[in-house]
Amino acid sequence: MEGTSTFSFVVQQMVNGISLGAVYALIAVGFALVFNVLKFSNFSHGGVIGISAYVGFLGALHLHLPLLPTLLLGTLAGGVVASVVEFLAFRSIRKKRGQLVYFFVTSVTMLMLLEQVLVIFFGASFFTYPQLIRTTSFTVGGVSISILYILMMVCAAVAFAVLAWALRYTKVGIAIRAASNDLTTTNLMGVNVDFIVLATFFVSGLLAGLSGVLLGMAYTLYPQIGQLVVKGFIASVLGGLGSLTGAAMGALALGIVEVFLITVMGAGLSPAVIFVLMVVFLLVRPQGFAGVSFKEKA
Template sequence: MGTFIQQVINGLSLGSVYALIAVGYSLVYSILLFSNFAHGGFLVIGGYICYYVLNSLGANIWVAGLVSLVGSGLCAVLTERLAYKPIRERTSVTLYLLIASMGMSIVIENLFVIFAGGRFRALPPVIPTSPVNLFGLATTSAFDLLSLVAAVVFLGGLQLFLTRTKWGLAIRAAAYDLRTAGLMGVNVGRLISIVFFVSGLLASVGGIFLSVRYTLYPQLGSITIKAFVAAVIGGLGSLPGAVVGSLILGLAEMLTAGFLSSQLRDLVVFSLLVITLIVRPSGLFGKDIKEKV
């Protein structure tokens, strides 16, 4: 029983980190209707900024985390302005945006390989990883509990932003129809920049925790493919779906690793993806969107 509870907590912790990344995928998809595969690059940017601020400037984790969040968010906005905006202004075909995002993902990864090197780096021990006893029922890591709490705080903050602010209302309106929102007076360019900033910020939080859980290296962004799978399972464009899909995926991974074999983790993850696409292609909370001919 104790092992089961421990694996559930580990799964919720991992799933909460996936949720931070998957929500970024869903935010961009809900507005521009394309999957931003450069999203993993923002995660890596956040991790490296945090690493260098901690080591070079000797700052604490709060300062390093803040600089990382802002830096990653601004890089996401810059990517949108340089790579996606010119395409959006020339064509409405979202396939070109998808292809551009794949190219940007490779560009960001290789820039870090060139300028930061390809070796693995470990963040300083700024986040506790000591074992924590849960009322005698199970033993887990303080890191898992902190990552779960951090995800709840940031996702809760996003929910407040979307429901209590003017720009949050604009984002929700644009998710229904971007063109109509623009005709109603919403500054579409600024709204898209805000969406990318928020998605980059959330990716940076995930990048910091994943850098501590594993290590930091230029290809760390490839792990976001699982967050994308979670977004598909929950329903692309649905923020609650992204969170639920991420928690399902995290639990499936950890329970498989704990009771079957760690080698079967990826098999289970992508089997869930295939089953979802066969049974319910729009995901758990997604809506069927017919393409106009």
């Protein structure tokens, strides 16, 4: 009896960890997409997550949208907001061939600005999504599985399947991959780079929007919810910068480790342990899980 309960405990935590990791993977892959093309850590991604979480919330609350339209609305909002951010904040730096640090500073500023927009319109108070799912959980062999967690995994799986297809077979997707390899050469090959960068931000924003709505449903809504983007940052570095698969793997690992740490030692000290694990990992395997080492210079 003792053995089965330990087993079901581990399975339970694995399920929780994988579903949390799935949402982190959505963040991390969106984060990594922009990193691959423009080679900077785009923290404004967090702002996009926050805005779309609130847009989805407004849709569900005021338009009484059911589950799927809410998810779609948030996702689309993310894409639109990210495109606007690219157009307003990053385009002119790119045109002037500004250094990477300017992108970085701008992205942090955009995160703060988008957060502040939420504070201005909604105040610093907390909100919860209306009940969009009827039954909250079911039990399989002593393991209780929340429907929301299933939803997270399904959403992530669908999103990644569509993304993988788009990157491999559509013209824009192929151009995004080419741009990740070398932006200048892609331009020389006659590809409209401005459009491709905008498209990259749009796709990355779609992922941010989806993760935003899911995070909003899983937790409460507050203006700083977008700061969860750092989970994507951690995951994409652990996974190996320059690799989308690596980012997703890093996110899954991060989700599982986090859930276990929180059950074992509580939410308080787990950041300290995650930090130590992260530094050790970076020292042992600086190229990340995927092993694609991204080079700044030849």
